[in-house]
Amino acid sequence: MNLGSRVAGSMSLPGSTANRKSGEVLEFPAGLRVLVVDDDPTCLTILEKMLRTCRYEVTKTNRAEVALTLLRENKNGFDIVISDVHMPDMDGFKLLERVGLEMDLPVIMMSADDSKNVVMKGVTHGACDYLIKPVRIEALKNIWQHVVRKKKNEWKDFEQSSSWDEGDRQQRQDDAVSSPANEGSWKNSKRKGEDEADEEKEDSATLKKPRVVWSVELHQQFVAAVNQLGIDKAVPKKILELMNVPGLTRENVASHLQVPFLSQRGLIVDKDLSFRYPSPLPLCSINVDLNFQYVMQKYRLYLRRLSGVSQHQCGLNSSFLPQDSGFGAMSSLGGLDLQALAATGQISAQTIAAYSRMTPTIKPGVSMPFVDQRNLFSFENSKLRYGEGQQQQLGNVNKQMNLLHGIPTIMEPKQLGGLSQSAQTLGGMNMQVSAPSSHQNNSLLMQMIPPQSRGQSLNESLGSHVPQIQTSIGQSMQSNGNNTGVLSRNGLAYNPVSQATPPGADFSVNQISDLPGTGFPIGSTPGVTSITSKRLNQGEVTSDMKVTRGYAPNYDVFNELQQHKSQDWQLENPGMTFGSSSQHATQLQGGVNVAPSVLVNQSYVPDQRNEHSGNALTGKPMFSAGLENQHMGMMNPNQNLNGGLVDIPPRVKTERVSDVISPGSNLFSEHYGQEDLMSALLKQQEGIASGEFDFDGYTLDNIPV
Amino acid sequence: MRCLFKLGHVRRWGFNSASSRALPVLGSPSLNWASEYKFYHLHAEILIALRDGDRKKEYLGYLDEQFIQLEELQDDDSPNFVEEVVNSYYSDSARLIRIIDQALEKRAIDFDKLDDYMHQFKGSCSSVGAKRVVDECSQFREYCAARSAEGCIKTFEIIKHEHALLRKKLEAYFQLVNSAGTM
Numbered sequence: 001m002n003l004g005s006r007v008a009g010s011m012s013l014p015g016s017t018a019n020r021k022s023g024e025v026l027e028f029p030a031g032l033r034v035l036v037v038d039d040d041p042t043c044l045t046i047l048e049k050m051l052r053t054c055r056y057e058v059t060k061t062n063r064a065e066v067a068l069t070l071l072r073e074n075k076n077g078f079d080i081v082i083s084d085v086h087m088p089d090m091d092g093f094k095l096l097e098r099v100g101l102e103m104d105l106p107v108i109m110m111s112a113d114d115s116k117n118v119v120m121k122g123v124t125h126g127a128c129d130y131l132i133k134p135v136r137i138e139a140l141k142n143i144w145q146h147v148v149r150k151k152k153n154e155w156k157d158f159e160q161s162s163s164w165d166e167g168d169r170q171q172r173q174d175d176a177v178s179s180p181a182n183e184g185s186w187k188n189s190k191r192k193g194e195d196e197a198d199e200e201k202e203d204s205a206t207l208k209k210p211r212v213v214w215s216v217e218l219h220q221q222f223v224a225a226v227n228q229l230g231i232d233k234a235v236p237k238k239i240l241e242l243m244n245v246p247g248l249t250r251e252n253v254a255s256h257l258q259v260p261f262l263s264q265r266g267l268i269v270d271k272d273l274s275f276r277y278p279s280p281l282p283l284c285s286i287n288v289d290l291n292f293q294y295v296m297q298k299y300r301l302y303l304r305r306l307s308g309v310s311q312h313q314c315g316l317n318s319s320f321l322p323q324d325s326g327f328g329a330m331s332s333l334g335g336l337d338l339q340a341l342a343a344t345g346q347i348s349a350q351t352i353a354a355y356s357r358m359t360p361t362i363k364p365g366v367s368m369p370f371v372d373q374r375n376l377f378s379f380e381n382s383k384l385r386y387g388e389g390q391q392q393q394l395g396n397v398n399k400q401m402n403l404l405h406g407i408p409t410i411m412e413p414k415q416l417g418g419l420s421q422s423a424q425t426l427g428g429m430n431m432q433v434s435a436p437s438s439h440q441n442n443s444l445l446m447q448m449i450p451p452q453s454r455g456q457s458l459n460e461s462l463g464s465h466v467p468q469i470q471t472s473i474g475q476s477m478q479s480n481g482n483n484t485g486v487l488s489r490n491g492l493a494y495n496p497v498s499q500a501t502p503p504g505a506d507f508s509v510n511q512i513s514d515l516p517g518t519g520f521p522i523g524s525t526p527g528v529t530s531i532t533s534k535r536l537n538q539g540e541v542t543s544d545m546k547v548t549r550g551y552a553p554n555y556d557v558f559n560e561l562q563q564h565k566s567q568d569w570q571l572e573n574p575g576m577t578f579g580s581s582s583q584h585a586t587q588l589q590g591g592v593n594v595a596p597s598v599l600v601n602q603s604y605v606p607d608q609r610n611e612h613s614g615n616a617l618t619g620k621p622m623f624s625a626g627l628e629n630q631h632m633g634m635m636n637p638n639q640n641l642n643g644g645l646v647d648i649p650p651r652v653k654t655e656r657v658s659d660v661i662s663p664g665s666n667l668f669s670e671h672y673g674q675e676d677l678m679s680a681l682l683k684q685q686e687g688i689a690s691g692e693f694d695f696d697g698y699t700l701d702n703i704p705v
Numbered sequence: 706m707r708c709l710f711k712l713g714h715v716r717r718w719g720f721n722s723a724s725s726r727a728l729p730v731l732g733s734p735s736l737n738w739a740s741e742y743k744f745y746h747l748h749a750e751i752l753i754a755l756r757d758g759d760r761k762k763e764y765l766g767y768l769d770e771q772f773i774q775l776e777e778l779q780d781d782d783s784p785n786f787v788e789e790v791v792n793s794y795y796s797d798s799a800r801l802i803r804i805i806d807q808a809l810e811k812r813a814i815d816f817d818k819l820d821d822y823m824h825q826f827k828g829s830c831s832s833v834g835a836k837r838v839v840d841e842c843s844q845f846r847e848y849c850a851a852r853s854a855e856g857c858i859k860t861f862e863i864i865k866h867e868h869a870l871l872r873k874k875l876e877a878y879f880q881l882v883n884s885a886g887t888m
Contacts, residue, residue: 039825040797040825040828040829040832041793041797042790042793042794042797042829042832042833043828043829043832045789045790045793046775046778046790046832049778049783049786050778052782053778053780086821086824086825086828111828112824112827112828112831113824133828133831133832134771134774134828134831134832134834135832136771136774137774137777137778
């Protein structure tokens with residue numbers, strides 16, 4: 001067979017535009033630039049030959065790191081990536097994620113393994129196709145469809161989205177893009193976090209328009225234009241002219257310049273997939289915002305993919321857990337939750353942000369907490385503390401919970417026990433709480449929410465509740481300060497319920513009433529956790545809560561989050577604001593979110609999870625973010641749930657928690673709502689807050705692959 | 706296709722082998738590969754494939770359709786493609802075999818790792834179409850899953866045997882092909 005002329009004899013350098021006018025639409029399928037990664041040399045040779053036969057331009061490498069470098073250095077040099085799943089230096093799925101996030105190229109996975117879980121994993125990680133080895137040439141002949149499809153979708157989005165708010169951006173962009181070549185516009189990541197929060201809020205608020213989506217094609221045109229002008233002279237105006245794309249504004253171009261796509265001016269993506277802005281670049285608000293949005297979008301997409309599996313099975317979960325080298329287990333959980341939640345629109349951006357923050361910190365081990373939490377929820381058969389109505393809700397919630405995938409199933413009561421040991425458990429508890437049912441880690445939010453919504457779908461409840469909660473929480477938060485706020489918000493649930501209220505009975509009622517405006521109901525109820533758990537019913541909290549809670553170590557996050565304004569974030573753009581929200585809003589949200597979820601957890605627990613420690617479960621979910629660590633008590637709530645709200649001694653203190661957790665007593669009631677607990681938690685959070693969440697750059701590491 | 710043509714040449718030139726069958730003429734280059742083809746059973750006893758019409762018959766030989774795919778890839782730009790691939794396969798698989806042997810010799814066998822290695826090995830074998838070896842690899846993986854050291858060891862011996870056997874046959878095959886080509 002004869003190779004296409006452009007391929008014959010050429011080594012198909014990535015990004016070479018010698019044969020092709022840069023910027024012009026690719027002529028499919030010939031000339032498609034493929035990057036093949038496989039550690040098996042035989043297979044690599046065969047693939048290369050097959051692709052050449054298809055008249056594609058092939059670049060091959062047997063190392064994933066080399067592949068990433070190639071991709072980064074030739075930002076526009078490839079159209080599609082084909083990667084083996086099983087590679088010694090990097091897991092294929094990890095590579096898949098990175099490519100998807102950083103370069104947004106279609107990635108095809110290959111493996112000799114055709115077992116369903118691996119294929120599913122590929123799907124959930126965002127692979128656009130999965131080939132079983134030995135690969136036939138017929139399968140490769142059609143890979144161009146993925147490139148076209150992606151571009152088509154991007155273009156569709158692009159066309160649909162209106163151009164950005166020109167007025168707002170105009171001036172900022174002018175400043176920012178005065179010299180695209182220099183990185184002056186980039187701001188230090190640290191600072192960015194704060195600014196972004198504001199900015200993003202603003203932008204989100206004002207913009208409310210879909211962003212311009214830079215499709216591969218569009219981007220190529222952009223890059224071609226930039227290349228033509230020369231980096232130094234590539235000003236948005238000229239680029240725009242060269243690109244000659246209808247509907248594209250100078251602002252779009254200007255902001256795209258800032259987009260991390262272009263490595264020389266942008267975000268640095270570390271090995272562990274954390275994004276950083278090179279410091280110390282002054283950060284123009286618009287740039288930060290744009291980048292942030294862009295990054296968050298990517299992250300969101302990633303998470304969305306992860307959460308897409310929500311229904312999945314333990315298998316998946318487990319895979320998430322152990323692996324996550326990049327992204328902590330939590331993140332997967334969190335990510336999932338958030339995404340799921342976000343997907344449902346329930347989760348506020350903040351929550352997600354909180355979540356995302358949390359995820360980085362979460363180490364694989366941490367994921368446990370999540371699971372536990374889930375268990376907490378699940379255990380509830382008693383679910384009911386809330387009474388029948390709630391039970392229904394729970395049911396709903398459970399379903400919803402499935403949004404979270406992964407971890408929960410894995411967590412078993414034993415985990416809970418383990419969790420209790422550490423502060424983490426608190427966090428975990430929360431998480432778990434969220435996943436009442438089975439297996440999935442439904443985000444705490446989910447869990448929490450259901451209680452509220454009697455019979456409503458989780459989403460609904462979330463939707464309705466969340467907003468409420470947020471506001472109320474916000475208020476209470478503010479009044480109380482961060483720490484308490486979290487709890488208090490949730491407060492809904494906390495106080496009243498905690499005490500030995502009969503299962504179900506307390507929860508619903510008490511909590512809600514407490515919430516509005518009350519600082520911490522916690523005080524009244526034992527342990528903060530109670531708040532969450534109890535009130536979870538409200539469901540409102542859940543969404544928020546979820547995020548924060550899951551990770552014990554996340555306290556910090558929450559603290560951080562709370563500090564930020566976050567309010568705006570809520571609900572803003574759940575998906576997007578993930579990053580941003582986490583930064584600012586999250587804090588607030590985090591607290592809030594946590595609480596609800598925590599509360600929810602309690603309510604939830606009902607079913608499933610009873611298997612494990614029963615009580616232990618209850619305790620957990622209840623915790624809101626902050627509480628987690630300390631709150632062993634939180635966990636109690638879950639426990640309580642199981643047994644019905646047993647009265648848990650009000651001391652929600654950590655010691656208690658441990659008690660609770662292990663014996664599975666009804667710590668539930670006790671832990672909640674303790675004011676000191678809250679503060680303790682908060683303190684802890686702060687202490688913990690370390691830079692894990694460092695959103696400087698959107699730490700996407702820890703995202704489970 | 707080309708190889709077959711070469712085989713056809715060999716056949717036409719009176720390459721007689723006791724085991725060769727009176728197969729229909731294949732040597733014509735205009736043979737429609739896709740529809741129906743048969744491979745000659747070479748003296749070297751490499752029965753590559755037997756396909757009848759639209760139905761794919763059970764592959765009886767040492768190699769399967771993947772090998773045919775490789776042959777189809779061979780062209781003027783890479784005239785020795787199949788042989789190069791096979792050589793690459795053998796050197797890489799020799800390494801894996803060594804690793805697996807070592808892993809099996811340990812007192813405490815790590816089955817997960819073993820499964821991992823075998824997965825790689827199997828992938829490699831399937832890329833060249835080494836059917837019998839691949840089948841044994843699947844068996845090996847089952848034993849790994851069952852944590853049966855004995856099963857693994859026994860199966861691996863079979864794998865090694867098949868692997869070596871195939872190598873001999875392929876060597877002979879290439880000799881034929883190359884010599885046919887030079888004729």
